[in-house]
Amino acid sequence: MNRRRFLTIAAAFAACPARAGVPQVWTGRALGTEARIVLHGADRQTAAGIFARVEAELAQIESHFSLHTDSALVRLNRDGRLGHPAPEVTELFALAGRIHAATGGAFDPTVQPLWLATATGGDTEGARRLIGWHRVRVAPEEIRLSPGMALTFNGIAQGHAADRIAALLRGAGFGDVLIDVGEVAALGRNGAREWEALIAAPDGAELARIGLCDRALATSSPMGTRIGGGAAHILDPRGGRPHWSTVSISAPDAATADGLSTAFCVMDRAAIDRALAGFPGARIEAIA
Template sequence: MTLSRRRFIALSACAAVAGPTCASPSTSVWRGRALGAEVVVSLRGANERDIWRLGQRIAAQLDRLESALSLHRASELVRLNETGLLAHPSPFIAEMIALSDRLHATTGGAFDPTVQSAWLAQAQGRRTDVPFGWSKIDRDRGIRLPEGMALTFNGVAQGYAADLLAELIREAGYQDVVVDAGEIVAMGQGLPVDIVGDDDRVLRQIVLRDRCIATSSPRATLIGPDAAPHIFHPDGRSIRWRTVSVAASSAAVADGLSTAFCLMQEHEITETLTQWPDASLVLRT
């Protein structure tokens, strides 16, 4: 079985839009969507009834996650961005804030979820001199944003979703599992993974075993009338790399680091990795 950066290579042609499919006599696949990405879970040792029940739990968890972090439906994050206040953030938001704190600090500010207002301005072809800066968020009583500021956790949320699902499935008793929620978690048997660049060319293949991997390519998606890279920083720092892949024990950590590393020089990446000893740079081009 081989997985690409953003695409699960199906084990069976009989895929459903959401729900379980039988991929082989010993492997089952569940498919759905969350946070703008296809979600595919492959596991061995589950019968049809088991995978259906587990799929119901997966779908419920993804729905809770969307209700907290989505930018495309009514969610806590949308409410925060619209009103500037979230008095009682859910554990999902609290965990995103805590992880973002550490990523922001260890990447010299390259990871900054306050890019959302600038991202929207860029996508709409407007001026991008909008409020930003992670340190400007007030967290004394809930979460308060300065006027005009908005957050996005898209630089880490897909990895976080993969981690949550892997934990759910592990607690259900399965050990040989692959979760692809835009970033990949592989538990158990080693899995070949293709790292694909922004031109859909395979740059490298690695074997992932009890590990997670995330890949970021700023020009894989272009936004706005100027076709700007979708990964950028509102302070104007330059993109340094076309494609970056990071492996770690957490897909959320790998996701956040791969996003930030696109904007960081080589010596900065090396320094950051000393503060994340479980993470490793797999590829940068």
């Protein structure tokens, strides 16, 4: 899938006071999208070592959740079972279950067969019969799917990656960092000011401009990428259609913001407000 997020982070290096020093910047790719990290408080040599650790962590996340490599997720979809999943895998499954319940099933990683059928002109009605998070069995020793099921974590994995990198950098002693791996985690400040996020619609129109400090941001646009001759790439597992063209959510962690922004695209405002009540730290930053 192409990048479905329409989020621009304005680092505003020139606006940083001289005492803040020159930030170190890493760019690369993660989970199929362009990635970028802006790090304050490190010289070039120190940053090189830290960024090497970042790349290793991103490779590990790809090995768990990518749909384009021989990842744990690909093996689970192929075999119907995954023995002894890594703790971070079961943790993300648990969060997915929480978001699934809070959104009344609007967030459901078992939508993958429907996504593939829609993208390829396949049997969408047959694919709908394979959807059902309640049929996913998760235990420390094994994750198991019912026959024919398949999962995608494209609606939450980029946020998970941002959180993992944030934890790595925080643990290394860095408190002023911007992490953009498709979804954003902002630690501390950008010099004397907060990190600034410009939230834009798929056509580039500005929807909002907000400051971020120790907070994450995720933005989803159903028609940002089209599949199967023009269908929205964010599908309602329950059979509905998108209610919004763009939804942007901030939260203390990026995985929660990511999952909620994905689900909210196919929910009405009353249902969104009910779901938000289950995540007191999350809030809507833009919805259109």
